[in-house]
Amino acid sequence: MHRILFADAFTLTEGAERTIAAMGSILRLSLDERERFLELSREADVIVAEYASVDASILDRAENLKGVVSYGVGVNHIDLEEASKRGIPVANCQGGNAQAVAELAVSLMLECLRHTGEAHRYVTSGRWGAADSASLPEWMQGRELRGKTLGIIGPGNIGGRIAAIGEAFGMKILVTSGRANGHPTYEWLPLEDLLSRSDIVSVNVPLTADTKGLLSGERLSLMKKGAVLIATSRGGIVDEEALAGLLRSGHLAGAGLDVFEREPLPATSPLPGAPNVVLTPHMGGSTHESVANISDIIVSCCASLLRGDIPDTTVNREMLRQRSSSK
Numbered sequence: 001m002h003r004i005l006f007a008d009a010f011t012l013t014e015g016a017e018r019t020i021a022a023m024g025s026i027l028r029l030s031l032d033e034r035e036r037f038l039e040l041s042r043e044a045d046v047i048v049a050e051y052a053s054v055d056a057s058i059l060d061r062a063e064n065l066k067g068v069v070s071y072g073v074g075v076n077h078i079d080l081e082e083a084s085k086r087g088i089p090v091a092n093c094q095g096g097n098a099q100a101v102a103e104l105a106v107s108l109m110l111e112c113l114r115h116t117g118e119a120h121r122y123v124t125s126g127r128w129g130a131a132d133s134a135s136l137p138e139w140m141q142g143r144e145l146r147g148k149t150l151g152i153i154g155p156g157n158i159g160g161r162i163a164a165i166g167e168a169f170g171m172k173i174l175v176t177s178g179r180a181n182g183h184p185t186y187e188w189l190p191l192e193d194l195l196s197r198s199d200i201v202s203v204n205v206p207l208t209a210d211t212k213g214l215l216s217g218e219r220l221s222l223m224k225k226g227a228v229l230i231a232t233s234r235g236g237i238v239d240e241e242a243l244a245g246l247l248r249s250g251h252l253a254g255a256g257l258d259v260f261e262r263e264p265l266p267a268t269s270p271l272p273g274a275p276n277v278v279l280t281p282h283m284g285g286s287t288h289e290s291v292a293n294i295s296d297i298i299v300s301c302c303a304s305l306l307r308g309d310i311p312d313t314t315v316n317r318e319m320l321r322q323r324s325s326s327k
Helices: 014-023 034-043 056-061 080-085 098-114 116-124 157-168 191-197 240-249 288-307 317-326
Strands: 002-006 024-028 046-049 067-070 149-153 172-176 200-203 227-231 252-257 277-279
Touching: 002 014, 002 034, 014 024, 014 288, 034 056, 046 288, 056 080, 067 288, 080 317, 098 116, 098 157, 098 200, 098 227, 098 252, 098 277, 098 288, 149 157, 149 191, 157 172, 172 191, 240 252
Parallel strands: 002 024, 002 046, 046 067, 149 172, 149 200, 200 227, 227 252, 252 277
Antiparallel strands: none
């Protein structure tokens, strides 16, 4: 019987659970069960992991492994090079949560500009004492998205959707990063120029060796005074200490982050104490619709791998091809 190892706890639809269970035995772990993960990896035909590290120590033990599936889009927790050396396909759920993450990114923009959460607390705490608008606190004088310049770092599946929503609000779109120094729809700029020209910057690149620390303190300081930073892809791309400093100094007007270098956010993080910051617990893909999409993709990937096929969303396809051709 095939064994499908869920290396950490994530949400699937009931239908997807039943379908995968019909393929073989499901082994379930939580993120903190590393030793158990090492042990059970010996039995796994397929590993599905959202955050659990699938590294060489796991791959060395997984003698029956036919493939790894990332629950979500990011694969920074999976050693692609080591998997490829062993001929193991690694697939993700590309596109499954794109709309959900894009909508959260825009909601963070709106919160940074209009402070609706704080306004809610203002009302519910009993501080709203007069009906005339002139009596409201100055911070309630927000700003509109219309007419602002939105810079997208990583105009891929998610970044492209954020750009489209921004256009619907009447924003001007700039983009950077990607495989070419250009874009078929939007104006492409080098990163430093995009940072200096954008009113709002949205970070949508994956965490890789090239993007780790991409938005250093030096680069963040290039952003316009009064600009807003949004990060919804992966932690480790933005220098959080430098960001907090720029918020405290007033250089940046706000920031909305759904991802962090360390998750959960440690008590020592400078971000919660920074002004005009909105923090959410990596919930960008957490919608009923995205769970249904991701569930369908994971079912398809597991079925493909157990048949000995390469899933459509395999991210190390080229690395596998190079390995095969070098034999």
